[in-house]
Amino acid sequence: MSVNGTERGGGLVETHKGYNPRVIVFYLFIAILLLTLAGGLAYQQLLQAGNFRESERLQNQRRILVPGPRGNIYDRDGRPLVANRPRFAVTLYLGELRKEFRSEYIRIRKAYRETGDKDVPSPSQMERIARFTVVRRYLDQVNRALSRNEKLDANDLEKHFRQQLLLPYLLVDDLQTSEYARLIEQLPVTSPLQVYASSIRDYPLGSIAAQTLGYVTANDAIEAAEDFPGAELTTFKMKGTIGREGLESRFDELLQGQTGGAIYRVDPSGYRVNPPLSKRQPVHGKNLHTSLDADLQLAAEKAIDSTELAGAAAAIDIRTGEVLVLASKPDYTLTDFIPRLSHGAARDITARGAWLNRATQGLYPPGSSFKILTAIAGLRSGHIQPDSVVECTGTYQVGGRTYVCNNHRDRGPITLAQAIEKSCNTFFYDYGLKTGVESLAAEARRHGLDRPAGIETAETRGMLIPDPAWKKERRDSRWYPGDTANMSIGQGDVLVSPLQMAAFTASVARDELTTTPTLLHQPDRPDRHSERSGLTREQYTALITGMEACTVTGTAKVLQAPFMKIPGLRIAGKTGTAQKQTAEGTINFAWFICFAPVENPRIAIAVMIAGDTPGEETGGGRYAVPVAGAILKKWDEKQKSPPASMLPTHLTPAP
Amino acid sequence: MLPQRFDQAKPFLTLGIALLAWLLLPTAVKRVARAGFFELQAPLETTASYVRDLQDFWALKTRSKNELIEAGRDLARLNAAYESRIQQDASLRAELERLQSILNLPVPQGYRAETARVVKRDFTSWWQQLVIRKGRNHGLVEGSPVIYAGGVVGRVREVHAYTAVVELISSPGVRIAAAAEGDTRPISYQGGVNPTYGPATGLIEYVPLDVFVTPDTPRRLVTSGLGGVFPPNFTVGYITRVEPSSDGLFKTGEVRLDPGLSALNEVTVLVPESPAPAR
Numbered sequence: 001m002s003v004n005g006t007e008r009g010g011g012l013v014e015t016h017k018g019y020n021p022r023v024i025v026f027y028l029f030i031a032i033l034l035l036t037l038a039g040g041l042a043y044q045q046l047l048q049a050g051n052f053r054e055s056e057r058l059q060n061q062r063r064i065l066v067p068g069p070r071g072n073i074y075d076r077d078g079r080p081l082v083a084n085r086p087r088f089a090v091t092l093y094l095g096e097l098r099k100e101f102r103s104e105y106i107r108i109r110k111a112y113r114e115t116g117d118k119d120v121p122s123p124s125q126m127e128r129i130a131r132f133t134v135v136r137r138y139l140d141q142v143n144r145a146l147s148r149n150e151k152l153d154a155n156d157l158e159k160h161f162r163q164q165l166l167l168p169y170l171l172v173d174d175l176q177t178s179e180y181a182r183l184i185e186q187l188p189v190t191s192p193l194q195v196y197a198s199s200i201r202d203y204p205l206g207s208i209a210a211q212t213l214g215y216v217t218a219n220d221a222i223e224a225a226e227d228f229p230g231a232e233l234t235t236f237k238m239k240g241t242i243g244r245e246g247l248e249s250r251f252d253e254l255l256q257g258q259t260g261g262a263i264y265r266v267d268p269s270g271y272r273v274n275p276p277l278s279k280r281q282p283v284h285g286k287n288l289h290t291s292l293d294a295d296l297q298l299a300a301e302k303a304i305d306s307t308e309l310a311g312a313a314a315a316i317d318i319r320t321g322e323v324l325v326l327a328s329k330p331d332y333t334l335t336d337f338i339p340r341l342s343h344g345a346a347r348d349i350t351a352r353g354a355w356l357n358r359a360t361q362g363l364y365p366p367g368s369s370f371k372i373l374t375a376i377a378g379l380r381s382g383h384i385q386p387d388s389v390v391e392c393t394g395t396y397q398v399g400g401r402t403y404v405c406n407n408h409r410d411r412g413p414i415t416l417a418q419a420i421e422k423s424c425n426t427f428f429y430d431y432g433l434k435t436g437v438e439s440l441a442a443e444a445r446r447h448g449l450d451r452p453a454g455i456e457t458a459e460t461r462g463m464l465i466p467d468p469a470w471k472k473e474r475r476d477s478r479w480y481p482g483d484t485a486n487m488s489i490g491q492g493d494v495l496v497s498p499l500q501m502a503a504f505t506a507s508v509a510r511d512e513l514t515t516t517p518t519l520l521h522q523p524d525r526p527d528r529h530s531e532r533s534g535l536t537r538e539q540y541t542a543l544i545t546g547m548e549a550c551t552v553t554g555t556a557k558v559l560q561a562p563f564m565k566i567p568g569l570r571i572a573g574k575t576g577t578a579q580k581q582t583a584e585g586t587i588n589f590a591w592f593i594c595f596a597p598v599e600n601p602r603i604a605i606a607v608m609i610a611g612d613t614p615g616e617e618t619g620g621g622r623y624a625v626p627v628a629g630a631i632l633k634k635w636d637e638k639q640k641s642p643p644a645s646m647l648p649t650h651l652t653p654a655p
Numbered sequence: 656m657l658p659q660r661f662d663q664a665k666p667f668l669t670l671g672i673a674l675l676a677w678l679l680l681p682t683a684v685k686r687v688a689r690a691g692f693f694e695l696q697a698p699l700e701t702t703a704s705y706v707r708d709l710q711d712f713w714a715l716k717t718r719s720k721n722e723l724i725e726a727g728r729d730l731a732r733l734n735a736a737y738e739s740r741i742q743q744d745a746s747l748r749a750e751l752e753r754l755q756s757i758l759n760l761p762v763p764q765g766y767r768a769e770t771a772r773v774v775k776r777d778f779t780s781w782w783q784q785l786v787i788r789k790g791r792n793h794g795l796v797e798g799s800p801v802i803y804a805g806g807v808v809g810r811v812r813e814v815h816a817y818t819a820v821v822e823l824i825s826s827p828g829v830r831i832a833a834a835a836e837g838d839t840r841p842i843s844y845q846g847g848v849n850p851t852y853g854p855a856t857g858l859i860e861y862v863p864l865d866v867f868v869t870p871d872t873p874r875r876l877v878t879s880g881l882g883g884v885f886p887p888n889f890t891v892g893y894i895t896r897v898e899p900s901s902d903g904l905f906k907t908g909e910v911r912l913d914p915g916l917s918a919l920n921e922v923t924v925l926v927p928e929s930p931a932p933a934r
Contacts, residue, residue, distance in 0.1 A: 069904060086861070086904045145883075178881050181832035181841035185882025189830050189845065197861065199904050 061277065062166050062266050063230040067222045067240030068257020069199035071285035073213060073247060075294040076322070076521040082213055082248070082334075085202035088175040088195055090142050090183055091168035094161055096192040097134055104130035128158060138193055139171055145186045146179045148172065166236050166264060168196060201241070203334045208297050210331040211357035212457060212519070214246025218340060224259045229278060233263065246357070247519065250456050251288050258283035291322030291521040296634050300327040303630035304609070307623050311609035312358035314502035315631055316517050318509045318601045319527045323455065323517045325605070325631060326499070328358040360453075361460045363495040364608055367578030367620065368406070368423045368555075369591040370490025372508060372543070374432050375416060377443035379539040383434040386542035389413045392426040398485045403429055406555075420546025421554035423575060425489050432488020433481055440487055441467040448514040449496055453503045455517045463500060466493040490576060501606035505593040507533070509572070509601035511540050547572035548598050555621045556592060564629045566636045570598035573628070575620030585614025592624035596632055603635050690815070697818045701788055704774040766800075766886065766925035769793055773919050774818060779851050783826035787922060790815045798884065800925045805913045806890030807831070807878060808922050821922065824891060825855035825912055832882030833859070833891050835866050836875040842866075844876060844891055844910060855912040857892060862906040868894045876910050886925065 044052075073082035108130055112120045121129065136152050143150055150172050160169050171193070175183070183195050201216055222240035224231070240259070243252035260282030300313040304327060315325035330352045336345045349355055356362060378384030392411035396403045405411070405425045411418075419427035432440060444450060444465040452459040464470075466487065468479035486492030496504075499517060506515040507530070514530045535543070548570060551559045555575040558564060573594030579586050588611040595604040607627040611618030677685070754760075771789035789795055791814050801808040801821045809829055813820040822828050826846040833844040843860040859876065868874045873893035880887025890913075897908035 084904055177841060181879060181881035182883050184830055184841065184843045185832040185884045187830075189828050195843075197904060 058233060060265055060267075061230065061233050061263055063233040063235040063261060063263050064166055065222055065224050065235060065237045065259050065261040066282050067219075067238060067259055068282035069284050070201070070216070070241060070257060071255040071287040073255075073288045073290060075290060075292045075297075076324070077293070078289075079294050080204050081209065081290065081292065081294065083202045083204055084199040086197040087173070087200045087339075088177075088180040088197050089173045090171050090175065091194055091196045092135060092138050092171050093192045093194065094131075094135070094169050095165055097131075100134045101127070101130050104134050108133070128154070131161060132157060135169070135171075141187075142172055142183070142193065145182055146172070146175075164236055166266070167238060168194065200338050201334070205294055205298070207331060207334040208294060208301060209292055209326060210334055211328050211355075212246050212292070212326045212359075213334070214248035214250075214457075215244055215332075215334055215337040216241040216248050217244050217337065218242075222259050224261065228259070228261070228280060230263045246457050247288060247290065250458075255285045255288060257285040289521045290519050291317070291320075291324065292326065292519065293324045293635075293638075295638060296325045296631050297327060299630045299634040300325045300607075300627060301329065301331075303627040304329040304607075307609050307627070309609050309612055309618070309623065310353065310358065311607065311624075311627070312362055312498040313605065313607045313627055313631065314359045314499045314517075315603055315605045315635075316502050316506045316515060318506045318515075318595060318604050320522075320525045321503075321506070321515050321517050321528050322521060322525065323499075323502075323519050324603065324635075326357075326359045326519070328356070328360075328362070330354040357457070358608070358610075359498045360455060360457060362497055362608070363460055363462050363464075364498075364589045364591075364610070365492070365494055365578035365580060366490040366496050366501060367576030367589060367591050368425075368489055369501060369574050369576035369593045369606075369620070370494060370496075371420065371423065371428050371488070371576075372547070372574050372593070373444055373447060373449070373490075373504070374428050374435070374440060374488045375420065375543055375546075376447075376508075376533060376535065377440045378431045378435045379416075379543070380443065380534050381435050381439045383439075384416060384431045386416060386538050388431065389415055390419070390424075390427040390430045392424050394426075396426045396429040396485070398429065398433070398482050399480065401482055403482075403485055416542050417546035417549060420543070420574060421549035423550075423555045428488045429485045433484050435488075437467055437479060437484045437487060440484070441465050444494075446513055447504055447507060449500055449504060453497070453499050453515075453517050455499060456519050459499070460497055462495065463497060464493055464495040490578060498606045498608045501591070501593050501608075502604055505595050505606055506601075506604035508543075509595035509604055511535060515604075544572050544598060547574055547594075550574055551594065556594070556625045558621055558625050559629050564626065564633070566629075566633055569596055569632065569636050571596040571632065572598045573625075575625060577617075577619045582614060587611045587614050588616070588618035590618045590620040590623035592620050592628050594628050594632075596635075602639075603632070605631055607631075693815055693818075697790075697815055700774045700786060701817060704772060704788055708772070764883075765928045767794070767928055769795060769924040769926050770921060771819070771924060772921055776917065776919070778849075778917060783823040783846065783849060783855070784812065785809070785821040785823065785919065785922070787819050787821055787924070788817070789924065790817045790819045792816055794926055795819050795924055796926060799927065800885045801922050802889055802925060803915075803919055803922050805915050806892075807885060808916065808919065810884070811924060819924070821924075823855075823916060824857060825849045825916060831885060831891060832879045833876050834879035834881075835862075835894065836877050838863070838866070839879070841879045841881050842876070847909075854914060855916060857910040857912055859894065859897075859908045859910055860900075860905065862894075862897055862908055864899070864904075864906060866894070866897060866906065868897055868908070870895050873911065 069084050072080050072084065075081050105127055108126050112126070132152065132154050135157055139150060139152050142148070157169065160167070175195070180195055183193075187193050187195070219240040219242035220237060222237050240256075243249040243255065248255065260280045262276035262279040264276050296315060300315070304311040304313060311329050313325055313327045314323065316323055332349045332354045336342070375384060379386075390413070392405055392409075392414045394405050394410040396405065403425065406423045411422065411424055411426075414422070414424050414427050416427070418424065450463060450465040452461055452463070466483070471477055471479050471483070483492055487494055503515040503517050507513055510529070511533050512530045513533055516528070533540075550556050551571040551573045556573050559566075559571060559573075571594050573592060576589075576591030576593075578589040578591065580589065590609040590611070591607065593604075593606045595601045605628045607624040609618060609623040609627065769789060771787035771793075773785050774788050775786040777784045777786070785808070795811055795814050797811055797814050799811045801811060807824050809821045809823040809826065811819050812822040812828075824831065824844075824846055827848055829846045831844045832841045834840060834842055840863050842862050845858050845860070847856045847858050849855045866874065873895045876891040876894050878885040878887055878889045878891060892910040892912040894908055895911045897906040900907045
């Protein structure tokens with residue numbers, strides 16, 4: 001039997017050959033196509049899989065960063081100066097309301113259709129209306145529970161929805177304790193409304209040392225640690241804080257907590273798909289233990305306040321250089337910066353000149369307190385002897401100009417110790433001129449008065465110890481003997497900060513050259529020393545005798561008044577009243593530098609009070625001495641009976 | 656005749672159709688069906704609880720007369736003590752009302768106590784709840800606090816005609832504004848995820864940093880009364896562990912609940928009364 005179809009009836013039938021080149025080509029073509037497809041598939045699935053996975057990950061995953069709470073700042077006794085307190089808020093997770101938004105949208109659309117109104121909003125407008133309606137419903141729930149009447153800002157809600165869908169939307173901020181308790185109990189556990197506690201700065205002892213501690217402002221650009229995964233993902237950041245002034249700024253890196261957060265998978269609309277793929281808890285920042293003594297600081301600030309003038313005070317532990325007091329008035333209220341400083345408050349601070357930390361950034365002529373430096377320079381150069389005497393007639397002639405002594409008094413013969421005690425200008429004019437400007441300036445530089453004291457916070461660099469070269473360069477003028485006379489009594493162009501003068505006093509107390517102050521407390525810090533001043537025992541004794549006499553019978557004798565006397569405490573000090581010419585007239589700067597106890601120096605103080613009325617006498621003895629007296633009194637009290645902790649009950653002691 | 660393979664698939668087909676029908680049913684019908692199911696089930700459970708009560712009654716009947724006399728005496732003493740307390744309370748209440756009247760203070764919300772027998776206890780990792788033998792017909796409302804002699808039991812979650820479901824404080828669905836005994840600052844208490852037969856615990860958040868406890872010296876956690884649902888000073892449990900939270904602002908911790916919660920026979924529902932207007 002034949003298999004060939006053509007032999008059956010001669011019709012048109014399919015024939016098969018064992019070999020057909022055209023079919024082979026076709027097969028080949030199909031095979032190439034299949035291979036191409038298979039190759040493409042393999043390329044996409046095997047070689048490109050990683051890229052696709054990465055693209056999918058970037059598209060579907062979002063990272064949320066949560067700032068770590070800042071560390072606390074403590075005083076030397078472990079009392080919190082700056083801590084954190086919770087700020088409760090009620091928030092709404094919009095991402096969990098997707099179904100409600102959709103249902104509300106459908107309801108609104110249906111309602112518009114039924115009305116037959118031609119002026120129907122667009123779908124996107126209806127979506128906005130739906131979102132607003134749903135969120136307002138939740139806000140009403142909160143308002144009912146809290147008996148409040150909070151309003152919803154449609155634009156703010158829409159902005160949050162568009163840009164920060166994964167972050168909770170803040171409905172009501174700064175809840176009272178009772179309100180937060182009510183919400184905890186009355187809101188269902190599964191409600192998208194949640195009570196959220198964030199950390200804000202708290203000042204348990206009020207705004208003491210305001211400019212020294214500094215303040216924080218909101219920080220939108222918090223950063224995660226390098227090993228925190230998901231750096232390439234779209235990241236939402238919750239607001240953190242950043243230190244802007246004082247210690248908050250200087251030690252911001254230390255105080256900043258470690259950022260935590262989570263990575264979530266989201267759907268194409270940006271809604272979160274729980275639970276998080278990975279999560280890391282934020283970590284509390286490190287605490288800062290300052291050398292400030294809150295008791296002394298409070299005493300200093302209260303005393304400066306009582307003068308109703310601008311001023312500054314600095315107190316230093318003579319042995320270690322630790323700063324006990326760094327006060328500046330006027331200052332600002334630290335709580336005004338929470339959550340942000342209002343324009344009105346900022347204007348007020350500027351108008352009062354309260355931004356400036358006068359203790360470290362203020363520059364003032366030191367007046368007669370500089371006479372201690374003049375005395376040291378004279379003693380070291382050999383022009384002044386401990387028993388040197390000058391006949392004080394109440395005036396002193398330098399060239400063609402007559403310089404007057406303190407209070408224009410004719411004191412008669414006066415020794416070094418008496419000149420310091422009574423603040424006799426004539427003595428220092430005379431010996432200042434004999435010592436010479438170069439020696440005076442060199443001694444001031446040796447004591448570090450031409451450079452910042454080296455504290456951790458911002459310090460002025462504008463201090464000035466003038467000399468002929470400086471005058472020639474800056475004013476293109478020669479140096480006159482009158483300039484030397486002025487410089488001898490801390491007038492003229494000499495400019496120093498109160499902190500510098502406190503450090504200088506601490507150095508004098510140790511009979512050394514320099515003291516580097518520090519704001520960091522270290523309980524077992526070893527005593528710090530610098531090069532000896534170079535005075536002989538006799539010279540040093542004459543100097544200190546004069547300084548002690550100043551506080552007993554001299555210009556600072558108010559310290560012996562019954563209301564100010566500190567029994568058993570020997571104090572060595574020097575007052576000063578510097579003048580400055582202004583357009584309105586001459587204003588005074590009252591100074592007092594001192595250290596105590598004389599026999600075993602522990603604390604050095606410098607106080608400056610700036611007069612504000614031209615022509616009004618703002619003397620160091622009257623204005624600055626009481627401030628130092630208040631600090632010393634508190635210091636003495638603490639030495640005799642260590643304080644009971646002032647720790648507020650809701651704060652734990654410094655760890 | 657259908658093919659054999661189709662016959663074998665019949666049960667699955669029926670199940671599929673039933674599921675589809677349930678899915679397609681309107682929500683209102685589903686809700687009625689669910690409620691109906693529970694209301695039909697309730698009489699059975701209620702009857703069972705009555706039978707158990709009868710069982711207990713007969714079990715007590717087997718006790719000797721001396722035992723009963725002794726128990727009667729104890730009860731009489733207890734009644735006398737309670738009577739005295741009631742009189743003290745009445746006197747204090749009168750004083751309080753007088754002071755409120757002088758100061759023109761609004762009268763705080765009061766509660767009506769509704770005692771109910773426990774019909775069913777349900778302790779699984781999913782549910783931590785009780786079914787009690789009183790419901791809507793007795794004036795119970797959802798959200799009412801439920802207490803017993805040892806403190807807080809939980810909150811009424813569902814109310815049916817004759818029964819109600821109480822979610823226990825061991826359930827993660829219950830959150831209370833509590834406070835450490837002797838302290839007024841609120842602490843957020845929430846039930847933990849508890850095993851079926853294990854000791855029940857709860858979790859606390861926002862614990863002030865100066866609250867210290869050790870397992871040997873636990874501190875009583877009580878209702879703060881600030882939340883507006885639970886009256887103050889009812890025992891929630893004992894704080895056995897606290898540790899600083901990562902934010903450094905608070906502590907978090909664990910609360911041991913009364914094991915007696917799993918053996919309750921009777922509870923009291925505090926039905927809120929409408930607040931009286933300020934005088």
